[in-house]
Every structure is written in C-alpha cells, then in structure tokens.
Amino acid sequence: MRKLKYAIVDASLMEPHSFSPAEMAGIMWQDRQIASYVAPGFLVAVVAKQSAVFGLTRMWEAHMEGIGWEVGMFPSFEGAENWIRTRMKEQFQLELL
Numbered sequence: 006m007r008k009l010k011y012a013i014v015d016a017s018l019m020e021p022h023s024f025s026p027a028e029m030a031g032i033m034w035q036d037r038q039i040a041s042y043v044a045p046g047f048l049v050a051v052v053a054k055q056s057a058v059f060g061l062t063r064m065w066e067a068h069m070e071g072i073g074w075e076v077g078m079f080p081s082f083e084g085a086e087n088w089i090r091t092r093m094k095e096q097f098q099l100e101l102l
Contacts, residue, residue, distance in 0.1 A: 010097055011048035013085050021057035033068055040072045048092050049076045050085035 024032070040047065053059040059078060066076045075092065079085040093099045 006042040007044055009043045009047070010099070011050070011089050011093060013082070013089060014049065014051045015082060016058050016062065017052045017054045017082065019053070019055070019058050021055060022061070024061070029065075029068065032065065036069055036074075037072060040074065044097075045073055046096055047074045048089060048096070049074050050089050051076065051078050052080070052082050052085050053078060054080055 051062045053062050059080075062078055066078070069076070075096075077085065077088045077092075079088065090101045093101050
C-alpha cells in the first residue's frame with residue numbers, strides 16, 4: 006500500500022447523516038490506520054454535492070488534521086480528478102493519464 010498516493014471519495018449520492026462521537030472516533034481510528042500504510046503526503050479528493058454532506062466532510066477533515074493527508078473538497082467528480090492530476094504532478098512528479 007506504500008505505493009498508494011491518492012483516493013477519490015465519491016460522496017455525491019450520500020444522504021446527510023449524523024455521526025455519534027463514537028462513530029466519528031471509529032472513522033478517525035480507521036483513517037489513522039490507513040495513513041500508516043499509504044505514501045506520505047497521501048491525497049484525498051472528496052466529491053460532495055449537498056451542503057450538509059460537504060459540512061460533514063469539513064468536520065472530518067478538521068478531525069484528521071496532523072495525519073499527513075492533503076484533502077480537497079469538490080462539488081463534481083471532474084473537479085476532483087483535475088485536482089488529483091495537478092497535485093500528483095506537483096507533489097510526486099507523476100503524470101496521470
């Protein structure tokens with residue numbers, strides 16, 4: 006998994022949901038475990054169309070501060086792909102097709 010440098014999370018069809026503190030802690034624990042396996046500077050592009058879902062992803066991003074991931078939030082999949090392509094070239098000197 007060390008070769009894994011990015012992920013695009015498509016939450017465009019996600020319904021707004023309220024997470025309990027225990028659920029949020031579980032998500033953060035899982036993400037910290039993933040972070041121990043992926044490349045430093047891992048890129049995460051989140052596609053969120055609904056403002057409530059966008060807000061949830063911002064909360065998640067704030068809780069994950071210090072994990073070493075660079076997170077971008079986008080209203081479209083195309084925007085997320087473009088950001089990933091640009092950041093992969095800038096950060097890892099890799100050109101995605």
